[in-house]
Amino acid sequence: MSSILITGSEGLVGTALSRHLLALGHHVSRLDLRGDGPTHGDTRLPADVARALRGVDGVVHLAAVSRVVWGERDPVGCWQTNVDGTRNVIEACLDNGSSPWVLFASSREVYGQAAHLPVTEDAELIPVNIYGRSKVAGEELVMGARARGLRTAIVRLANVYGSPRDHADRVVPAFARAAASGSDLRVDGPDHTFDFTHIDDAVEGLARLAARLDSGVADLPTVHLLPGCPTTLGELAKLAIELAGTDAAICTAPPRPYDVSQFYGDPTLAETVLGGWRAEVTLRDGLGQLVRAFRTLEAVS
Numbered sequence: 001m002s003s004i005l006i007t008g009s010e011g012l013v014g015t016a017l018s019r020h021l022l023a024l025g026h027h028v029s030r031l032d033l034r035g036d037g038p039t040h041g042d043t044r045l046p047a048d049v050a051r052a053l054r055g056v057d058g059v060v061h062l063a064a065v066s067r068v069v070w071g072e073r074d075p076v077g078c079w080q081t082n083v084d085g086t087r088n089v090i091e092a093c094l095d096n097g098s099s100p101w102v103l104f105a106s107s108r109e110v111y112g113q114a115a116h117l118p119v120t121e122d123a124e125l126i127p128v129n130i131y132g133r134s135k136v137a138g139e140e141l142v143m144g145a146r147a148r149g150l151r152t153a154i155v156r157l158a159n160v161y162g163s164p165r166d167h168a169d170r171v172v173p174a175f176a177r178a179a180a181s182g183s184d185l186r187v188d189g190p191d192h193t194f195d196f197t198h199i200d201d202a203v204e205g206l207a208r209l210a211a212r213l214d215s216g217v218a219d220l221p222t223v224h225l226l227p228g229c230p231t232t233l234g235e236l237a238k239l240a241i242e243l244a245g246t247d248a249a250i251c252t253a254p255p256r257p258y259d260v261s262q263f264y265g266d267p268t269l270a271e272t273v274l275g276g277w278r279a280e281v282t283l284r285d286g287l288g289q290l291v292r293a294f295r296t297l298e299a300v301s
Contacts, residue, residue, distance in 0.1 A: 001025040002214050005052055005100070007043055007089065008062030010034040012166045013105070013157070013202060017060060020203045021210070029056055032063065043085030049092045058101040058213055060206060061089050064134075067167065068109065071131035072258050082134035083141070090145045101151035101213040103206065104142045106135045108158040108195070108224060108263050117230070118266040121156070121222050129258040139222070151217070153209050156224035158265060162199030162286055164293040172196060173294075175237050176287060179244035180294040189255030190234030195226040195264040198281035208274040223270040227279035230264040236287075243288045244295075 004021055008014045009030030018028050030039040031052040041048035043063045053059070064082045065071055071078035086104065093100050109132035110125045127133045139154050146152045161172035168174060178185045205225040212220055231239075234250070241248045255261065271278050 001027065002057040003027040003029065003055055004210065005029040005031060005056040005059045006062060007031045007059065008064060009039065011062060011066065012163055012199060013160060013206070014062050016163070016199045016203045017206055020207055024207065043088055044080055046088045046092065049088045053092050053096055053100060056100050057098070058103065058210060059089060059093060060103045060105070060210060061086060062105045064105070065131065068129050068131045068258060069256070071129060071134065075130040078130050079134050082131070083137045086138040086141050090141055090150065094145060094148060094150055099150060102142060102145065103153045103155065103209055103213060104138060106139050106154050106156045107132065108156055108226070108265065109260065110136050110139065110156060111263060113260055114263060117262065118228055118264050120266045121224060121269055128260060146218070151213050153213055153220040154222040155206060155209055156222065157202060158195045158197050158224060158226040158263070160197045160199055160202045162290065164290060164297055171233065171236070172287065173290060175240040176290040177294045179240035179246055179248050180291045181298060182246040182248050184249045184251050185237045185240065186251050186253055187233050187237050188253045189259065189261065190232060190237070190252050192233045192255060192259070193230045193262045193264065195229060196231060196236070196283050196286075197226050197279060198286040200281055201225065201227070201279040205270060205274060205277050208277055221269065221273060223273055224265050225270055226265045226267055228265055228267045229283065231283060239284065240287055240291065243284070244291045
């Protein structure tokens, strides 16, 4: 089994992926601003990255300013973390004698307002916000490193959800928490339409990509991991209330100007490349699990 470094290891995807890789028998190293002791580090600091890379076979690079709204509030910080931090990871891997592979987590935000739905991976990249632009720049760095001989892969994630410990203002946990408690659900743009990917499905896809890199595959295409099931935010809010069985109300508000309004993708390429991978957790099941998890937390608090 391999030794794998996860940057951004304390986030939603990082914590779940760490558990999954450990269960598969891999050794997992972690690097995150929220880490403790040897797991604490900043990808913006080359020395932290070089230290974390010692003895690893590959890197799953998740560390990022991961919210569109955070990027809009601090565009310089977003670029430093998402682009300069990615550059540090790549250069450290290229300088490392064992040349660890790199799996880079990008985002559906790179597509911006796609002209055609469902979106395939070869669609034009036309991001509409600083977060999306930073992910495009990160992808360019990763592909440049591949041209220099590094084994790399890019995965584009789409609205991953599934933990009550996720950021409170992310739409799925925000709706699940409010519905569970009977509070109002604020919907910014009820007609906005997206894919929602359960964390279990995202982690399974990431693990399969890591395994392909670990086996020596050097020409993996970019894939997005998503169910290909469009759902409006208004439908998501109604489903959360239905599953919670409360009398929570829906309050609509205009969308933010820097948000993509419609995105759902075609999962065919991921299924082909990753040995039949497909999203298995339905939105109804995943959202129901999350509503119940918030109820449990509320009961013990």
